[in-house]
Amino acid sequence: MQQPQRLFDFVEYQAAQRPAGVMLASKINGAWQTISCKEVMQRSRDLASGLLSLGIAHDRLEPEQQEKIAIVSQNRPEWLITDLAVQQTGAILTPIYPTVSPQDFAFILKEAEVKIIFFSNSELYERFRPAFDEIPSLKHIYTFDEVPGVDHWSQLKPTAEGEQQREAVCDRINSETIATIIYTSGTTGAPKGVMLSHRNIVSNVTDSAPLFHFARKDDRALSFLPLNHIFEKMVTYVYIRGGLGVYYAESMDTIGDNLKEVKPMVFTCVPRLLEKVYERIMAKGHELTGIKKAMFFWAVNLGKRYDNIKRGSAWYRMQLALANKLVFSKWREALGGRVDAVVSGSAALSEKLIRIFSAAKITVMEGYGLTETSPVITVNHLESENRRIGTVGPVLKNVEVKLAEDGEILCRGNNVMVGYYKNPEATSREIDAEGWFHTGDIGVWVEDRFLKITDRKKEIFKTSGGKYVAPQVIENKMRESPYIEQMMVVGPGRKFVSALIVPNYAQIRNKLKNEGGQLPADDEALVKEDSVIKLIQQQIDRYNPEFGHVEQVKKFVLLPSEWTVDNGILTPKLSIRRKVVEEKYKNEIESMYETPVVD
Structure with a gap:
């Protein structure tokens, strides 16, 4: 071609x-x-x-x-x-x-x-x-x-x-002609129009396409992430380039049915969607009884230990093969039975989910990029040698990446935007004289070639004691708990770190019901129940030891309503508008600091 x-x-x-x-x-x-x-x-x-x-x-x-x-x-x-x-x-x-x-x-x-x-x-x-x-x-x-x-x-x-x-x-x-202006929703301030040329997007399509070597011509991909987002738009042209038919899901509510009907070999997702798939699977697992239930959770626990590089003992591999035949095969059938890979982007995906799905032979290719970079900067490959769980993969071919002294990820290449529409000041702030785009994300190298995102530069804060805290690392880890749906760590200028938490009501009700608890039907009343507060405290206590003393969550408030795009708390890319949350829940935040913490 x-x-x-x-x-x-x-x-x-x-x-x-x-x-x-x-x-x-x-x-x-x-x-x-x-x-x-x-x-x-x-x-x-x-x-x-x-x-x-x-x-x-x-x-x-x-x-x-x-x-x-x-x-x-x-x-x-x-x-x-x-x-x-x-x-x-x-x-x-x-x-x-x-x-x-x-x-x-x-x-x-x-x-x-x-x-x-x-x-x-x-x-x-x-x-x-x-x-x-x-x-x-x-x-x-x-x-x-x-x-x-x-x-x-x-x-x-x-x-x-x-x-x-x-x-x-x-x-x-020609390649320099502007193809689209995509306005970034952003978590603060007015939207900025990102000007992307044909060269920007075509280069990203061309350089990403070899990673889809498993895709067979005349096969199918399912599309449901918004085409307004450069991630889905760019990947659509990857599908077209490779000769795949692009099937559009009817809605977010019908994805499960559409997967079974279309039987795609690949689809893209954001972490929240894969989390919901996992939650539905786990809910069905809890409904099982006897040997079937025991076998289900035996397979899940095997999956949690999966690593594509450290493959485990022969005994572990033999058990995993059996789990795939008896349990995980049903997971694959629920996704259409032919999915070779799920490509995830937009936000960090829980390592636990990557391990479990990959163990079930549904390889998760987690990547990283921004609208301004058309979007892919790095991505984990299908083959194990170029995939590391916990990272966003190696740098894409023909894209340059370096880390600034403070750890900020800088990117340069044909994929970097032309600039912000009618906003040369913002353009010059983000793209320096040498052509490096400043992503605003903080990262580190793993094994010298796999990029790991540690936080957003603008979201890292200092406590009143002068200690730095990276909230996303804490949030991503604690959201591995099946009982924590959404979470935002707070504490800039405060003596200690606290958190606003939206519980996973379905999982909590299921657990406490099985333990014989009488629960109110209303979520607002549920979050005030001592048994619910105790359960969430147990989750915090479970994960806190993985962080330094100053990073540990000392207090939390449970919230009765999920954060969504419609209520203005999430951006269309499902990122938290932290300023909006701080303003909306300022009373709840203040309540956590009215009394000191006794360590």
Whole structure:
């Protein structure tokens, strides 16, 4: 395959090589419907022609002059077809998370001066409709579903003139042309628009693709992470490059069913989703009785000890082989029965989960990157020699990484963004004169070639005694407990470290019910129960010895409500907005420091 220069080149190549092969698929009216490589290419060309007929300025390809076209949609074939079409008009696709606040929605559209926007359905259209009057640049609104009173995207029909313009524009588009502006949600401040060129994303696709050597042409991948996120978008082009059909899950609630139907060989996820899969499996395990229950937890305990490098004794390996046949084979069946790898990113994944799933022959390829790096910087490989549990893997080919004196991870390469849109000051703060992008993450090398993330530079804090504390390390470790759902360590400028904890109510109810406890049905009342507080204290006491004295959690408060994107506590990437949490729960935090700790 000739090295492509632009993202739509991958589709053009597949349309020529395997025109009838499946490229995209979605479930409509209860049945999976596929779209061939040739059809995806033609639909994107036709849509580009129709868009150009609206009068999109296509004679200049500098970021400030390029038209901006937004999309607010869940994953579906129309999303990618729109992405491909916009690229071929010389405009810039500006995707917006469906869960973004109306305020951030208006901010993004105004700053980017969006002219055209696509919505997937009436629900999203109505949600953001009040902001339309605030966007003077907005001229056209289209929907993928039929919505009364709104133009349907099928009205954008190709014309002879539009096709001539499309061909002329494509001839001028090169690797330096901006392909997309992705606004990072961030945990503080206004969103920043990350400008990514074709070279940025294509280089990351090309350099990541060899790691998917296990993927067979004409096989399937399941997609459910938001395409607004560069991780899922980039990996989608890896799938396309490799000739895999991309099947879009119906929703987050149907992933289990869709996995069984599609039987993919690979999918991407964020840690929270894999944790929920594990929790559901464990819940079923607790429902078992007798020998079946004993066998289930025997297998899980074997999995917790798994290490792909230190493979254990012959006796351990023999037991693990038996566990795979009797127990873990059912786990694989629940994921469709053919998954070779799960690629995890966005946040740290519990080592325990990596060990257990990998022991069950569901290899977890944990990686690391940012929107600004298109995104992959490092990733663990499928083969054992290039995979280390507890790290985010070796550096991707053609990407440079070094650690600053304070441990901050710096990255340089073709994958590093062009800059922040209309924000040269922020660009110069993050990319230094030598081209190194400052990630804001702290890391260390393991065995001189595997990167391990230890914390966010901005989230490390000092206690009143002047001691540094890295909260994410503590949070990630303690969340290995089945009874701790979410956790945020607090203590900047305080005498000791404390924590806000959202318990895993299902696991707690199951355990205490089995022990004969009478529990209130209401979660708000549950967190006040002495038995629940005692159980969480036992978890804290279990993990505290793994940390230095100053890092140990001395007090905690249990919270009755889960932190979500909808309630504004999590970003769309599921990162905690720490400032929001501190403000929302300031009384609870203060209550932990009203009385001193007796050590």
